[in-house]
Amino acid sequence: MPNSANITLVRRFHESRMAPEVIAETVASDIVWDITPGFPGGGVYQGWDSVARDFFGPMRPNFEALGSVPEQYFTDGDGHVFVLGQYHPETKAGNKADVRFIHLWTIRDGKIAGLVQAADSHVLQQALNS
Template sequence: MSDSPNVALIRRVYESGMAPEVTAEVFADDLVWDITPGFPYGGVYHTWASAGQDFFGRLAPSFEAFGAVPEEYFGDDDGHVFVSGHYHGKSKTGEEFDARFIHFWTIRDGKAVQLRQAADSYIVQSALQG
């Protein structure tokens, strides 16, 4: 079974490693990036520029490695794509971890307009504390 256009769109983001040319093409100007409370720097970020600077810009320095590993993609007929997977990372303290996530994307007019994340924040916070 082939991907729906919305699933294919979101799959590109993960497969590219969030490459700037892909995010520029896929993410809407009014993107909302909603990270679950309890996750490091959890909160709601408006625009990809804000998510990049205010979320990832603060998160990345705490890790030697950090990445999202998608495992399954599901799309519906209402412009939503669900991605289940896990974060794999290694903190600066040397703690390696795998923490499950689900990403709930909303697509409008061929662009991603919102990401809502839920993740096992405890595992990530524990790795940061060593």
């Protein structure tokens, strides 16, 4: 898959806002989802079912909104897409924050097969605990 197609794939995932039909088309069922320690739900998840149930499931009750806003996309020509951006969460208590992130996506056979995420966990934890 050409580099620009990889960016298009990851951009489509981000812009879908987790639409199930887009997830089915863009994400490998055996995805490895690696979230930085200190971030709520930080850890490594194997497979989309685990990501949805074990990562997103426990997070949702804490937030009114937690979307990602990609700002820049880069590719390395080796099946990786790097995304710099921000989360703009709003907690159930009404606290808001601007949380910087970097995502490293791995593309395999035209699908997203891996994510390594690093984010400013401290800022997010402050919003959750204020």
